[in-house]
Amino acid sequence: YQNFITWFGHLAKGEPFTALAYLSIALVVITVLKNGFRFLAMNFMVLIRNRSIQEIRQNVYQRCLDLPIAFFNNERKGDLMSRMSNDVKEIEFALMVSLEALYFQPLNIILFMVALVMLSAKLTLYILLFLPITALIIGLIGRSLRKRSTRNQELLGKVMTAYDETLGGIRIIKAFNAAGFFSQKYKEQDEAYTRNNIGVQRRYDLASPMSETIGIGVSALLLWLGGSMVFRNELDPEFFLTYFAIFSQLIPPFKAFSNALYAAQKGIASLDRIQELVTAPVTVEDPIVAEVPVFNNNIVLKNVGFGYLDGAKVIDGFDLEIKKGQTIALVGPSGAGKTTLTDLLARFYDVTDGGILLDGVDIRKFKQDDLRRLIGIVNQENILFNETVRNNIALGMPKTPLEAVIDAAKAANAHEFIMEMDHGYDTEIGERGGKLSGGQKQRLAIARALLKDPEILILDEATSALDSNSEKAVQQALEKLMSSKTSIIIAHRLSTVIHADVIIVLDKGKMIEKGTHNELLEQKGMYFNLIQLQQLLSN
Ligand SMILES: Nc1ncnc2c1ncn2[C@@H]1O[C@H](COP(=O)(O)OP(=O)(O)OP(=O)(O)O)[C@@H](O)[C@H]1O
Ligand SMILES: [Mg+2]
Known part of the structure; x- marks a missing residue:
């Protein structure tokens, strides 16, 4: 320090030109250092800023999925x-x-x-x-x-x-x-x-x-x-x-x-x-210690009750045993609770009363992913994504070979119209499948379920948008699949449910009739009336 003072004293007193030179150099050095470090600091800031924002975005997205x-x-x-x-x-x-x-x-x-x-x-x-x-x-x-x-x-x-x-x-x-x-x-x-x-x-x-x-x-x-x-x-x-x-x-x-x-x-x-x-609450939760679902015997719905957040019971005191391999049909007026019931099965919502047991184990004890791996759904809304036809059919299974996708599409009577599209299976179908007709969307959704080949098949008005010819063709493919699987079909067009093992008539959330087609006809109840009405219409 003493040396520095002496040196500085010399500098200030002695040679004015040297002093000037030192000063100029110092100015440049200091500025270079300042801006160099400033640049480094900003580099670092940019990193912090972008990475923290990225983390927020990804958290939000992930949360939406959960x-x-x-x-x-x-x-x-x-x-x-x-x-x-x-x-x-x-x-x-x-x-x-x-x-x-x-x-x-x-x-x-x-x-x-x-x-x-x-x-x-x-x-x-x-x-x-x-x-x-x-x-x-x-x-x-x-x-x-x-x-x-x-x-x-x-x-x-x-x-x-x-x-x-x-x-x-x-x-x-x-x-x-x-x-x-x-x-x-x-x-x-x-x-x-x-x-x-x-x-x-x-x-x-x-x-x-x-x-x-x-x-x-x-x-x-x-x-x-x-x-x-x-x-x-x-x-x-x-x-x-x-x-x-x-x-x-x-x-x-x-x-x-x-x-x-x-x-x-x-x-x-x-x-x-x-x-x-x-931090929005996840109301349908995975258990901390999960059991692995096995399905060898039956699904039992025990006194199941459910109401949406805002009101009255939509499903009330519902009891049913579905044996493995059976085909169950749910029929009944619009708003009776048919879709809701299948949503409960897939745990899109949890029951508010009673329970649903898979081989005796409450389905709330499984991880949702594990449970849903067993289930294939064709919905009333055929949700498609802004993706290729192939990726829409092989949803969640990106490694599926093209041959398997084509087989599923053929069974769903969709292969022909897919091949007529500009790029066949690689055609992008637009947002929500906007470039397709209603029936075409439905056939892709069916192909998706056929490809998944699930243990439990849920068909909610799956063929309602098809003309009679394609419905017949698709119905055959579905029946082939249903014969070896457990399936739940919902249909207003009763001709598609008459072969079911058990037909259930649902009204205002309650089961009011249950039996085979012939049994229910003999009862001369609501099912009988519905059948008569539809036969009248078709004659
Ligand atoms: N997200 C929801 N929030 C509140 N209420 C709902 C919701 N979804 C359906 N509901 C109500 O639950 C009842 C049963 O609906 P659900 O969709 O199960 O009927 P559905 O039997 O499938 O009828 P459809 O034959 O017309 O498809 C209806 O009264 C409906 O208004
Ligand atoms: Mg419905």
Whole structure:
């Protein structure tokens, strides 16, 4: 250190040119170092920012896959989309603005404060008296900012929902001339969002002028107090100037810090919404210690009762034994609870009363994946994905050889129309299979179930969209599969269920008749009436 002082003394006193040269070099070296490290720091920040955001996104996505179906009945899709896009963006912005400032500015502020205290503890104390007031103002604005930001994200979710619904139903909106209605509804939601957003941005814009005003206010006070001390000869003027110069260095970090606080508040509002999604309760849970499902004997539904979240029982006191290999048909009026019953079997929902036993073991003791591996479903809605025909049929089984896919498609009477498509099995079928006809979608869904070759087959109106010829062909393939499997078929067209081992008539969630086709005809009850009605219609 002593050496350095001597050397510096020489430098300053002696050769002016050497001094100048050293100074210039020092300037360059310092700048290169500063910017080099700054670049490194930013590199690191970019990494932190992107990787943390990625983790949030992936958590949200994974969570959506884990959440039970009931969750999605109650949430609006647009809002979920908005959380994934807008809220995540807000968090990213907050991270970008505040990460650096919230870590480094306090350090800056503390260093300057230490210098100020060392120069004059008394003056510094005066300044510190303003701290609580400043903190209060910043806190109040921050809180209101956070509340409004939460509301903002909710409103944006509604806007996105309106947009999503419109895109999904565009054909019906046009057909029913409902564009005016939807346009009005959209405008209202957009207006509410825009107003709230203006409020948020105004508060946010308040941050910078506010902190600058506070800073200058404190400076003026300092000038007055310190100046008076100088005039009273209590303070050395040079000393005061130094003090004031250092103090003025405090304002930019203070401003950056309070700006960062506001950005963080907005980010936290969004983070709360993400948190809400990630911590939403999983009502259909896998057990901690799971048993492995075996199906050798039977499925027993014991006094099964179920109601959706919001109301009355949809299934009530339902008892049934399904022996392995049997074909069970569920018939009954629309809204009777047929689909619900099969949903319970696959644990899309858990029963609220009673239990469902597979070979004597309650199905809640299995992992959902293990249970569903046994079950193949063709639904009332034939859900297809924006993928190739091949991947849609071999869903969840990406390694299936093409030959097997083709066999399944042939059995489902789908091979022919697939081959007529531009790229055959490699044709992309558009979002939700939008490029296909209703019957074509249904045949792909059947091919999917045939390929899975499950132990338990659930066919919910599986052939309802087919013309009589293709229905006959598909029905044959299905019957071949059903003869060796356990199956549950739901159909309004009763001609497809007459061969079932057991036919169950369901009405308002209760089993009211049970037997074979002939037995039920003799009972002359609801089934008999339905059959008569349909025969009348077809004659
Ligand atoms: N997600 C849901 N939330 C609340 N209630 C529902 C839900 N899904 C169905 N329901 C109600 O449960 C009852 C049974 O519906 P379900 O879909 O099981 O009838 P279904 O017998 O399959 O009728 P369909 O023959 O028309 O398909 C209906 O009254 C319906 O309104
Ligand atoms: Mg149904």
